[in-house]
Amino acid sequence: MSEAALVIRGLRKSYSGRQVLDSLDLDVRSGELVALLGANGCGKSTALRCAVGLETPDGGTVRVDGRPAMVFQQIHLVRRRSAIDNVCAGALGRLPLRRSLTPALFPRELREEAMACLDRVGLADRAAERAGRLSGGQQQRVAIARALCQRANVVLADEPVSALDPSAAEQVVALLADLAHQRGLAVGAVLHQPALARRHADRIVGMVAGRVVLDSPAVAVGDADVDALYLPAVTR
Amino acid sequence: MKPPRRKGPSALAVGVTVVVVVAHVLAWRATEFSPAALVRGWEGMADFLGQAFPPDLSWRVLGPSLDAALVTLYIGLLGTTLSVPFALGLALLAARTTTPGRWTYQAARSLLSFLRAVPDVVFALIFVTAVGLGPFAGVLALIFHNTGVMGKLWAEAMEEIDLGPRDALRVSGASGIQTAAHAVLPAVVPQFVGLLLYRFDVNVRASLVLGLVGAGGIGFLINQSIKLFRFDEMATHILVVLVLVVAVDQLSAFVRRGLT
Incomplete structure (x- = not known):
């Protein structure tokens, strides 16, 4: 398979001693929508911000095909x-x-x-x-x-639909999927709605505590896999 | 269950209170503050006001007064407008959201502080020695001082904006100047115009004082009539000033209301 449009290897980042990203690996290939799922604070947003250069990682590499574009929850x-x-x-x-x-x-x-x-x-x-x-x-x-x-060949979206009503959210995620499939963009989107992710994404990547714990085609992801991402830390 | 006991004042609060009280006692003595002196001298004041009223509203006085008031307005207008490019340039360098680097930031901040620290009257005295008595010295003085004040106010307005749109453009590869032009400045246009009008208002009043040191306008006439003991003429000038200041104030308030 050809090299992915976005390749992240061994990304590490900590804020005042708290490890937010712990050796994160992530690929997003042209023509696919990858949904990033995970509980609040698991490092999804930080990973994207490092990928586009808004944060400087402590270690690891980010390779992007061209200059990425970013879509924000607050729209900006x-x-x-x-x-x-x-x-x-x-x-x-x-x-x-x-x-x-x-x-x-x-x-x-x-x-x-x-x-x-x-x-x-x-x-x-x-x-x-x-x-x-x-x-x-x-x-x-x-x-x-x-x-x-x-x-941009790579579009990263940080909770693009968290502030939208369900029908607008559906429309925006469907649009991101369309752009990936028809224009061959590599789209990575942090989502907080597992149902949306499973309907529209090609692949789902789940993160817990700064690491990838789940990476599989959306059709193969079951309810239990998703629920495991949001378990409280004590029972994990 | 017993509620927690209320804490007494902290040592810091006591210390601050003592310092503030001592400062006021010292200030009271240093400024020779004395209500008694004001009461004792009321006759002098009444005498002065008696000579000032009724104001001399003959055209011989009022005509030149209105002309001079217009000059005062013009000094304030040009002093404000011509300081805009300098204030904008320095504000962009002196705002953390747009500055290209730490050293330029510090340099621009220092220059703005200097321009702000030197009163416009002092600038006027300096420029009078170069271009002679007259309104031009007043305009120059306002340009310098207003650059310092407005530059700082504008820089602070730019520092308070939401940085999201700037970051979004920065990610897409826009340069510093481009992000300033397309994300920062469009967001602060209402604040900038509001501050500009406020400074125009202040500068018209300031150009009055500049007249007192020979930089033209109606302040110059007020100074002259005091020196000639023509307090009725002075009262006329002050009435004209009152009308001018209220008019400018109302105008800028009206525009600012329409802005938001």
Whole structure:
């Protein structure tokens, strides 16, 4: 099998003496949606933040095909800017400074590409609206469009649906799965809804105390496997 | 069950109280604070006010007064507007969310502190020696001082924002300037405009005092009428100032209300 788009080996991270990641290994291949499950504090978010460079790991290696894009639980759009300006901002890394100081300077091709990305997430008709006026689910889809506009091969999502209602959550996770399968993106998503993960993900990775304890195709994961991830530490 | 006993004041609280009380006693004596002197001297004050009222509202006084008030307004306006680029540049360097490094941060903070520490009146005196008496010295003084104050206020506004959108763009490969332009600055536009209007308000009042040291405007007329013992003219000028300050205050409050 070909090399995965995201390869994490032996990742270690501790905060003030508490080991959050303990030699974590994780692969995400192009074309698959991997769901990361685990109790609060087991290191899922830290793993993603290390992978995109928002945290510096104490040890281990992270190899990414290109520059990853990240989707956050808190969405992190610029609320006062329009949806399309937010999507265009995903491309800042490849724009020269003189074309990128304000949205008015963005090249026309970029605006067209951003429009196509918004269309892909089903929000082309809301392009001119302020991001802050969209619903939570729509904002999260704009954030995904921003990741597409970045032309990232690897998309990491940190609890992307934890703040959304069930139907918006379903829609967003289905969209992430679609993008993995149709565009060949490597998508890793931290989820807190095992049912969603089992419906949409190709593979489920379970973490306990900073280590991977479960890694198997979603169809092969049973209720007992999932429940074991959320047992209180004393009975584990 | 017995409730826990209330704790008495800590040693720190007692110490702070003693220091604060002692400081006030010393301040009372050093400033020669004496309500008795105020009561004894009431006649002098009444005499002064008697000469000031009624104000001389003849056009001979009021005309120049209005002209000078307009100059005062212009000094405040230019002093505020022309300090914007400097304040913005220094604020970006002096905010932890946008600064390129620790040394630039420290340098920008020090420069802002210096500009803030030197009162605008002192700047005005310095610039009068260069460009002579007149409003231009006042504008220069306000640009310098206001850069220091507004730069710090803006930097603090930028430090208080949610860093999520900045991190999101940083992950995607945007540079420091790009994240400032697309994540930090758009988030603080309302605060920036509010602070700008507040500073305009303050600067119009400050340019009044600048007139007293010869930097033009209506402060200059107030100073002159006091020196010539024309207290009725002074009262006219002060009335005009009152109207000007209230108008500017109302205007900026109105704009700020519409902003949020």
